[in-house]
Amino acid sequence: MSALDELRQLRRGGVQVRKRDNRAAFWFLAPWFAGLVFITVGPVLASFALGFTKYNLIQPPRFIGLDNFARVLSDERLHNALRVTFTYVLVSVPLQLACALGVALLLDRGLRGLPLYRSAFYLPSLLGSSVAIAVLWTQVFGTEGLVNRVLGLFGVEGRGWISDPDTALSTLIVLNVWTFGSPMIIFLAGLRQIPAVYYEAAAIDGASRWSQFWRITMPLLSPILFFNLVLQIIHAFQSFTQAFVVSGGTGGPSDSTMFYTLYLYQQGFSRFDMGYASALAWFLLLIIAAFTAVNFWAAKYWVFYDD
């Protein structure tokens, strides 16, 4: 059962309370509770307050009202960063999930060597967020890089994929698609839950593979697809390392790889404009929450729950 199913159950109100162990619970939860106050929820609230100030870590925060939030509306570099981030999320996540589902379908149903394939496809998911792979990407898509060398073998002239503002973002999208292994494993687990008798019955009734896919696999897999979609969108919004390394920390060329998180980092930790960075952080939270809410709303129309 996934975290999302849990939330659905909580909303319906499943758990019945019997005898209470409040004191024991307090001690077991003490570290977690301290974390909630100091590390997670506390800072979220604090960053809301900091959003109304000008603060550079040296002088005490100065209240400036809604200035930072007004700046969010007029900051053109930020709007560009939003465009870049939205493009990245909306292009790379569907492509990544399509690859994950496609390969999972190929692997399903007792293909020989499944564990080996699964490992090979999963490995990039573990490596993908590292600085080392970003370094590799910088070379592979560079002017003299591997991609252009291979294209050269076929007589195609390449270009500096990363130094060209038109293609720099695409290389990062390719990188995210490359890490399709972890949603693939979730798909595989979901596919295994679908009883084989459904397909046998459909085959006896003369249903084609195509209609079996759309009428059995997709409906029964839709909760898994939804889960992957929510998760990968949230992940993609938080991408940072790859854009940072590939662009040398600038978000270039011409701000074409300026992810929202990278812009936030620059404002907060290069220019030490902590007030504005806080406002940006809150804005990011709202954007992610809005995307997730839309996802949950849209799920009513396409996600099929068996229970």
Next chain:
Amino acid sequence: MTTEWRRRLVVPAKHTGLVLIGFVMLYPVLWMVVSSLRPGDEIFRSPGLVLDSLQTENYVEGWNALTPSFGTYLVNSAVLVLGCIVGNLVSCSMAAYAFARLQFTGKRWWFGIMLGTIMLPIHVIIVPQYVLFSQMGWVNTFLPLIVPKILATDAFFVFLMVQFIRGLPRELDEAARIDGCGHPRIFLQIVLPLMTPALATTTIFTFIWTWNDFFSQLIYLTDPDMYTVPVALRSFVDSTVATSWGSQFAMSVVSLVPIFLAFLIGQRYLVKGIATTGGK
């Protein structure tokens, strides 16, 4: 369309397709490993995987390119990873026991908050967190990176362990309680030994995520003596001194070896962990 036909054509076609996809995907990584063992100027010229001779000069050059040498960063990363693993194992298992086995006021509410924090991006909390930790003088120590783990803020693992504990038979707890065990002993002597698979999954994921994590380490570690592997690698790539791809590739390979080993050793737990909870 018989099963015979399927076996003859579809299955080999599937294998060919899968091998091809896998090869294209892993090719750049293999090529990086091979290239790191070539003399520096050959990297650009040869897109192939054949190695004429084994050269370790790139490794020697990369290892000593920064002061201190790369060994320091490996040790730093190892210390950090170890601290994070211990923190996560202790704090997350305690919280998970409470959520899975104890009845307390507002449990549903707290559990909902815990699930919500799984999806909370680090970028939203990093600014005030940085302010707090820099006031405490913790910048350029590992504390800002380890203390959050000791405080069970990786809610993903709490959830993973809750799921696991729920699957353990309750009769064991009840038997222990009849024998006079309190919750600390039930936790330590019954639940904890039974949940080793969940603890193994947590260990491996914490290892890989902490080893790879760049954002928070970049922010909190600015003194070269405290650099971890990702921060050092990035600073190495950025420094104008190092222009050779050979040594950059060599150190990249060095930084990936522990991840690869963790993957080999812990595959089983990784796959299970993702399949049940959807980690990265």
